[in-house]
Amino acid sequence: MAHYVIALTGGIASGKSEVERRFRALGVHVADADVAAREVVEPGTPGLAEVVAAFGPGVLGADSAMDRAAMRRRVFADDGARRRLEAIIHPRVRAALRADCAAAPGPYAIAAIPLFAEAGRDAYAAWVDRVLVVDVPVEVQLARLLRRDGIDEALAWRMIRAQARREQRLAIADDVIRNDGPLEALDAAVAALHARYLLLAAPPAAAL
Template identity: 85%
Template sequence: MAHYTIALTGGIASGKSEVERRFRALGVYVADADVAAREVVEPGTPGLAEVVEAFGPDVLGADGGMDRPAMRRRVFADATARLRLEAIIHPRVRAALRTACEAAPGSYAIAAIPLFAEAGRDAYAAWVDRVLVVDVPVELQLERLLRRDGIDETLAWRMIRAQATREQRLSVADDIITNDGPLDALDPAVATLHARYLALAHATPRPL
C-alpha cells in the first residue's frame, strides 16, 4: 500500500493529462479527481440526489444522469451556482481520492486534482505529502482550450478565470513542470520526478 501521495494539479488545458499518462506508464497509481467527480454523481448516488435537490430535475439528461454540458454552462455563468455544486461534489471527491491513494500499490501514489489550489493545501494536509504543478502561460492555456473544446472565447475565459490564477497555483507547488514546449519534453521531466518521489517515499517511515 502506498504511504506517500503527490497531488498533481494545473490549470485547465495545461497538460495535466499528458503528465498523468507518463506517470501511469512508469507504473504509478493515479487517482483522478475528474473521474471521481463523475462517479460521485452517477445515477442512484446520494451525490446526484443532492444535486437535483439543489438545482432541480432539469439538471438531468435523458439517461437519468447529470446533463454535464448544460450544468457546465450554468455554473460558469453563475458563481453562486458553481460554489453550490462544488460544495456537494468536492468533499465526496476528496474522500474517494484519499481512499484510493491509501490503498494503491507501490511506494507512492498520485492524486490528480485540477482544483487543488482553489481548495488550498489545508484541505488535503492530512494525506497529501507533496504538490506538483503543471504550469503553462495563460495565453497558451487559452489557445489550447479553444482548440480542444471547440468553444467560444467568452466561455473559455470564464472557465479560466473561474479557477485559481497561475500565481496562486505556483504558490502551492513543491515541484513544477513547465509544459510550453513539445510533448516529448515531458518525458525526462517526469522521469526525474519519479526518481525523486521514489526516494522521498522510501525515506518516509510507514505509518504504524
C-alpha cells in the first residue's frame, strides 16, 4: 500500500493528463478525480439522486445518466448552481480518491485533482503529502481549450475564471512543471520528479 501521496493539479487545459500519462508509464498508480467524479454520479448512485433532487430531472439524458454537456453549460453560467453541484460531488470524490491511494501498490501514489487549489490544501491535509502543479500562462489555456472543446471564447473564459487563479495554484505548489513547450520536455521533468518522489517515499533507514 502506498504511504506517500502526491496531489497533481493545474488549471483547465494545462496538460495534466499528459503528465499523468507519463507517471502511469513509470508504473505509478494514479487516482483520477475526473474518473471518480463520473463514477459518483453514475445511474443508480446516491450522488446522482442528490443531483436530480437539487436540479430537477431535466439534468438527465435519455439514458438516465447525467447530461454532462448541458450541466456544464448551466453551472458555468450560474455560480450558485456550480457551488451546489460541487457540494454534492466533491466530498464523494475526495473519499474515493483517498481510498484508492491508500490501496495503491508501490511506495507512492498520485491523486490527480484539477480543483485542488479551490478546495484548499487543508481539505486534503490528512492524506496528501506534496503538491505538484502543472503550470501554463492563461493565454495558453485559452488557446488549448478553444481548440480542444470547440467552444466559443465566452464559455472558455467562464471556465477558466471559475477556477483558482494561476497565482493561487503556484502558491500551494511544492513542485511545478511548466508545460508551455513541446510535449517531449515533459518526459525529463516527470522522470526527475519520479526519482525525487521515490526518495521522499522511502522509509527512513533503520537506526544502527
